[in-house]
Amino acid sequence: MVDVYIDPHVHMVSRTTDDYVRMARAGCVAITEPAFWAGYDRSSPKGFFDYFRQLTEFEPRRAAQYGIRHHTWLCINPKEAEDPVFAREVIGLIPGFLERENVLGIGEIGLNKNSRNELEILEAHLQLASDHGLLVLVHTPHLEDKLKGTRLIMDAIRRFPKLDPGRVLIDHVEEHTVGHVLDRGFWCGMTLYPDTKCTPQRAVDIIECWGSERIWMNSAGDWGHSDPIAVPKAQMEMRRRGHLESLVRRVTFENPERFLSQSGRFSAQPLRPTAPDVTR
């Protein structure tokens, strides 16, 4: 059985056209791509200007060739936030891109190693989101840093009273953070990774324990060991256990659609695959 789904967090600039084909065949109709670390630090803020063009111009066209609607989030990732002067220059570029039609908000911002400079740049992003009334997609730290970082991030967001927790998604939750995030009124995302974060099995366990309100699943596929069709694998896991189709659809389509539609720019309507633009 193939049902449609949304992958609300995937870094397609790092993936191949074969991945787009597999995702489309597995039922993917829409994706959102947060700005990310390239695997190396950019040498100039101008590198981000080019990256933001890629996210708002080229990648939507590439996705459309496979019938997938592409949306994006803009920021400088916390992995590159240790130089605040550099990071603030990048943040200064973002307002020039906010009117582009596939931009949903600010993300993925947050903390990586829970440092003072990372927090300063997180707060600068939160100020930008607050000033412009934007949705926020939050990255929480890896492994041993996640629990502490998740708490620090939620405390920081609460210092911006204009940011409604219902318009903030805190991503990469696991068993030790999901309850804290839901308790404070935020949305949460589970990232399905082969080695770290959640497997599809554990993600379904979390739904069985915590319910299906304000929660979604994503692949966060990127340039590392990851699986761009992890969401349909989680759908299969839910069916294997005998969960209702309505529950499968809620957490893999309706929930992300509901959260993302708050941007006023998100669409998961069917899209006819377009022909490649050979003139470019």
Added chain:
Amino acid sequence: MAPGVNGSGTPMTRTQVVDAYFMEHRARLLDVAAFLDRVDRAAVGDDDFRMRAFRAAVSILGDGRPDRARRVLELLSDPSTDLVAKAGMKGATGAHDPAKGGG
């Protein structure tokens, strides 16, 4: 909110859960056992903070209490609350090093 308050639980019986997952997790259990044997066979060196945390986490698996996944993750987590002065690296080691403070 506590786990199970809003969740629907699993629709499977205990036998169905075991039927579905036993072989997969038998293999993973043997991977863990073989990994511990491999570490023991390594002639040079001692356990570092990661292996001390790993052995403590293994003991959680057999304590008969619920929420093992949450408790293992908490055991591996940095318990401190203060910001670090500067990010020394971008990656993570998978377990908290008590030598860095915070327990």
